[in-house]
Amino acid sequence: MASNTDKIVCRCEDITESEILEAIAQGAATADEVKRLTRAGMGHCQGRTCRRLVNQMLAKALGQKPEDQRPITQRAPLQPLTIKALAEYKEP
Numbered sequence: 001m002a003s004n005t006d007k008i009v010c011r012c013e014d015i016t017e018s019e020i021l022e023a024i025a026q027g028a029a030t031a032d033e034v035k036r037l038t039r040a041g042m043g044h045c046q047g048r049t050c051r052r053l054v055n056q057m058l059a060k061a062l063g064q065k066p067e068d069q070r071p072i073t074q075r076a077p078l079q080p081l082t083i084k085a086l087a088e089y090k091e092p
Contacts, residue, residue: 012043041072
């Protein structure tokens with residue numbers, strides 16, 4: 001449970017430092033495992049703002065260098081389409 005002084009690591013999903021550390025304590029050893037346990041990196045920015053912090057926290061907890069950690073897997077952002085664009089779409 002987050003305290004009032006707990007730092008936000010993932011702003012999109014409101015994931016705190018203590019939640020990340022709890023996921024690591026539960027056995028998460030990669031950024032993707034932290035992502036699955038906490039949703040850090042699943043928000044609108046797809047980890048662009050939190051992936052560096054998650055990697056640093058993982059590396060420190062596991063006694064590694066941050067560059068040894070693979071970053072959070074990113075998904076291509078979705079782009080909204082108009083109904084008109086959908087109606088006019090023709091398969092190649």
